[in-house]
Amino acid sequence: MTTCARDLVVGNERGIHGRVATRLAEVASEFAVVLQIRRAEETVECSSILDVLSLALVQGSEISVQAAGEQAEAALAAAAELITAQEDP
Amino acid sequence: MTEQAMDDNRQPVSRTLQGIGVSPGIAAARVLVMKRHAWRAGWRHLPDDHVEKEVERFLQAIRTAGAELAQLREKLAADLADALSIIDSHLLMLKDKMIVERTVAIIRRNSVNAEWALAQALSEIKERFEQIDDRYIRERYADIKHVADRVFGLLTGREHNGLGDDDLPVILVANDFSPEDALRMQAGNVLGFLTEKGGVTSHTAIVARSLNIPAVVGLEHATSILATGDLIILDGRTGQVTLHPEPSEIRRRQEGNRRNHAKADDLDRYIHLASETEDGYVVRLSANIEMRQELPAVLRYGSEGIGLFRSEFDYFQGQKPPSEEQLLATYRQLLETMAPHPVTVRTLDVGGDKFLHSFPGNGAWLDQERNPALGLRSIRFSLYERDLFRIQLRALLRASVYGRLRILLPLVSALNEVRQAKAVIAEVIEQLAEESTPFAANVEIGMMVEVPSAVVMADVFAREVDFFAIGTNDLIQYSLAIDRGNQYVAHLYEPFHPAVLRMIRQTVEAGHASNIPVSLCGEMAGDGLCAPVLMGLGLDELSMRPAVIPRIKRMLRHSRSNELRNLARQTLECEDSERVREFLAATLPHFYPKDFYQS
Numbered sequence: 001m002t003t004c005a006r007d008l009v010v011g012n013e014r015g016i017h018g019r020v021a022t023r024l025a026e027v028a029s030e031f032a033v034v035l036q037i038r039r040a041e042e043t044v045e046c047s048s049i050l051d052v053l054s055l056a057l058v059q060g061s062e063i064s065v066q067a068a069g070e071q072a073e074a075a076l077a078a079a080a081e082l083i084t085a086q087e088d089p
Numbered sequence: 090m091t092e093q094a095m096d097d098n099r100q101p102v103s104r105t106l107q108g109i110g111v112s113p114g115i116a117a118a119r120v121l122v123m124k125r126h127a128w129r130a131g132w133r134h135l136p137d138d139h140v141e142k143e144v145e146r147f148l149q150a151i152r153t154a155g156a157e158l159a160q161l162r163e164k165l166a167a168d169l170a171d172a173l174s175i176i177d178s179h180l181l182m183l184k185d186k187m188i189v190e191r192t193v194a195i196i197r198r199n200s201v202n203a204e205w206a207l208a209q210a211l212s213e214i215k216e217r218f219e220q221i222d223d224r225y226i227r228e229r230y231a232d233i234k235h236v237a238d239r240v241f242g243l244l245t246g247r248e249h250n251g252l253g254d255d256d257l258p259v260i261l262v263a264n265d266f267s268p269e270d271a272l273r274m275q276a277g278n279v280l281g282f283l284t285e286k287g288g289v290t291s292h293t294a295i296v297a298r299s300l301n302i303p304a305v306v307g308l309e310h311a312t313s314i315l316a317t318g319d320l321i322i323l324d325g326r327t328g329q330v331t332l333h334p335e336p337s338e339i340r341r342r343q344e345g346n347r348r349n350h351a352k353a354d355d356l357d358r359y360i361h362l363a364s365e366t367e368d369g370y371v372v373r374l375s376a377n378i379e380m381r382q383e384l385p386a387v388l389r390y391g392s393e394g395i396g397l398f399r400s401e402f403d404y405f406q407g408q409k410p411p412s413e414e415q416l417l418a419t420y421r422q423l424l425e426t427m428a429p430h431p432v433t434v435r436t437l438d439v440g441g442d443k444f445l446h447s448f449p450g451n452g453a454w455l456d457q458e459r460n461p462a463l464g465l466r467s468i469r470f471s472l473y474e475r476d477l478f479r480i481q482l483r484a485l486l487r488a489s490v491y492g493r494l495r496i497l498l499p500l501v502s503a504l505n506e507v508r509q510a511k512a513v514i515a516e517v518i519e520q521l522a523e524e525s526t527p528f529a530a531n532v533e534i535g536m537m538v539e540v541p542s543a544v545v546m547a548d549v550f551a552r553e554v555d556f557f558a559i560g561t562n563d564l565i566q567y568s569l570a571i572d573r574g575n576q577y578v579a580h581l582y583e584p585f586h587p588a589v590l591r592m593i594r595q596t597v598e599a600g601h602a603s604n605i606p607v608s609l610c611g612e613m614a615g616d617g618l619c620a621p622v623l624m625g626l627g628l629d630e631l632s633m634r635p636a637v638i639p640r641i642k643r644m645l646r647h648s649r650s651n652e653l654r655n656l657a658r659q660t661l662e663c664e665d666s667e668r669v670r671e672f673l674a675a676t677l678p679h680f681y682p683k684d685f686y687q688s
Contacts, residue, residue, distance in 0.1 A: 003558060013414060014225045018232060022178040051186040053229050056221040083245060 004076050006064040011084040015058035019080055021049045023089045027078045033069030034081060046079070103333050104553055108283070108308030108675050110328035111294035114349075116260055116281035116303045117322045117334070117342035120315050124242075133202040140200050144193050147203035150243040157239070175232075182236045187214055204244050211237045225414075226541035260323055262315050266296075276640050281323045283330065294382070294513025295379060299386035301636035305330055336359075352684075356639040360391035364642050365626075370650035373630035374638050377610055381422050386635040391642070394430035396632020397497070397558065397610040398423060400437055400481065416484035418492050424492030433495040433558065433608075433632075435537070436481055436510075438467045462572070467500030472509055482517045488572040496532060497558055502540040505555050510534075535605075539563035546591040547599035557600045558632075561611025565589055584613045585666040590622070595662060597627045608632055617686035618673055620644055652680060 194628030375396030615633030
């Protein structure tokens, strides 16, 4: 089991909205990892789309993303791409 | 008869209700009433041994809701990426711990009924979302509410809404339809719509028209008067709804339905065929639409692009003009869905009959104009309210990377307007380039030809723009000086006035002399009598309501280009509209079966 983390800045103009949050949850399940987003003191799990949405991550938000599982690195790379992209997935 | 009397007397007695007909056609079928359940979740304390049963009942409702959504997803065309993504996020919300685990915890901790617990969990979520500053994310709460509504409905034993496991044809009845309902309509076997709310321009009306499904709106209390399973006949032209019709009447109507369906099946064969004559002369057949919700209909009827997107709809939602991002989302979806076919977006066409009440601070058009049809409208309005125009142009140009965009300037009457509009576009392009915001280099800029001065000067205009789109609805009104909405003169509104036909010819010739394509996007384009004449006049594209495209394509595919040209030439020799009609009535039967051109 591997754990890895990365600091990222939200790129999407509309922030982490429904579509991005949906894809993040899918990444967590596809790679069978526990995917977490931490901003300041708050940490949420990406499997809960509502938790992720309620963090209200607008463009430019600085967050740290952590993945834990066999395929943690691949999952983190996929998540990072979703979070930093300006385009919708 | 009062509702009370109805309850007392369940004997079906035929009665007629009056709504507003918004999409013509007649449907006879049983109704499916989709009730919006008020969230009146009574609090019930449960005996200890019932708590786990209640949890199980709640989880069962979650599973059923998930199955319903999955079923809906199955039925949707795979090309509706956006719609599928909405359903995917709804499915995730349905499994979310803030809904599922939280509700279960509340049931257990308080020994209460699932409805009350769910309402609690939802209000906690609502509280969290209300604190969010970002409007776009905050508004996702509407989706959560929608998902919770579905579960709540299942818990309170609402009638099964899963559009028929048996797929029996139904007429849907609701207070109003949500976007998801609209998707459901496309997936299921729906013969008609009936709503309590709405007018001619409501979502339901527009979606119904583009799907060619009869619809009646504005029938108050429809969801209380009607019960699922009631038989009705709905007339989408007159707005009349007959409840418990006589059996003979139903049989007659259902027979008519079947005949119409058989006809539609025959027309469906043309959807995937090329739009060309027997000898390979191509006329592009594209769609006129006003909302992105009409895209499924556009795809359904085999349109090769959007010949006219009326961009006003986004401007009539809410108190403020739409943001650049909102517009971008609309345009992007249009372009992505239609690529590689072109999407022609007409810039804001307000003023005249479409009045913008909701914009604060725009005094000029709030002053009562004495003659709005000749007033500050369309391109004049955009050049007057430059900031609004710039926002729309930015959104358009930013969307241009997602497909093939054509920008269409409405109501151009003088060269200077085209030049000014192009100057604003150039400014916007420069700005985007400075910001390194991507946009396509090959965006075409065209103009509507709908004012007589534009026809007369068409050769000059043709050197300034990339394409012409003839708007016959306005061109007829302006050149014949007829207000179609005025009952005393409406009979003088005449597409077959030779002056109109000559103006179309002149515009086509001027366009082709400068090697630019010419399209036509008035009601004439989708009319079986007019279309062969228009094809013969050399128009490169006819743009019409999506649902009539297969019919016009059938006509085109049964034509030969030299015959069409001859037909147009002879039509132009007629001295008045009566002669034109006589000539066509005598000539068309030689080329086509009657039902090709008669409605």
